[in-house]
Amino acid sequence: MRFCKNCGRFAADPAQTHCLKCGKPLPPLPPEPVPQPEEKTGTAGPLYHRQTPEAGMTTVEYFFTLLVFSIPLVGLLLQLIWSFSGTEDPARRNLSRAYLLRKLIGAVLLTAAAAFLAVMVWSVLSSGIVTAPTPYYW
Numbered sequence: 585m586r587f588c589k590n591c592g593r594f595a596a597d598p599a600q601t602h603c604l605k606c607g608k609p610l611p612p613l614p615p616e617p618v619p620q621p622e623e624k625t626g627t628a629g630p631l632y633h634r635q636t637p638e639a640g641m642t643t644v645e646y647f648f649t650l651l652v653f654s655i656p657l658v659g660l661l662l663q664l665i666w667s668f669s670g671t672e673d674p675a676r677r678n679l680s681r682a683y684l685l686r687k688l689i690g691a692v693l694l695t696a697a698a699a700f701l702a703v704m705v706w707s708v709l710s711s712g713i714v715t716a717p718t719p720y721y722w
């Protein structure tokens with residue numbers, strides 16, 4: 585549905601390029617809604633549904649993956665392996681990457697906090713505010 589921008593006359597015919605009343609060029613046709621091709625390739629269904637049901641991980645698989653991740657060295661090793669190839673399952677790979685990322689951010693924050701604390705302690709000790717307590721006997 586188009587209207588002339590000059591005089592506002594309704595242009596019913598999609599083929600017409602100029603206004604019937606004033607002769608000014610009409611705005612271009614809005615793009616036709618592209619009909620979605622329905623793929624009927626057997627029982628496979630549309631492309632975006634063609635994942636096999638076993639793709640991804642079940643709750644139990646997630647549970648055991650997280651359980652393995654919590655093992656100190658083995659977990660890190662598996663996260664590295666699964667993050668960079670080593671598994672065909674994208675769910676497992678993404679989970680591993682997310683865990684590695686979280687671990688990395690945690691390590692950075694922890695290092696920063698430790699450095700900050702060390703500087704604080706050092707500056708307080710070197711300022712002379714805190715002196716060694718005098719021996720106290722009673």
Ligand SMILES: [Zn+2]
Pocket residue numbers: 588589590591592593603604605606607608
């Ligand atoms: Zn017009």
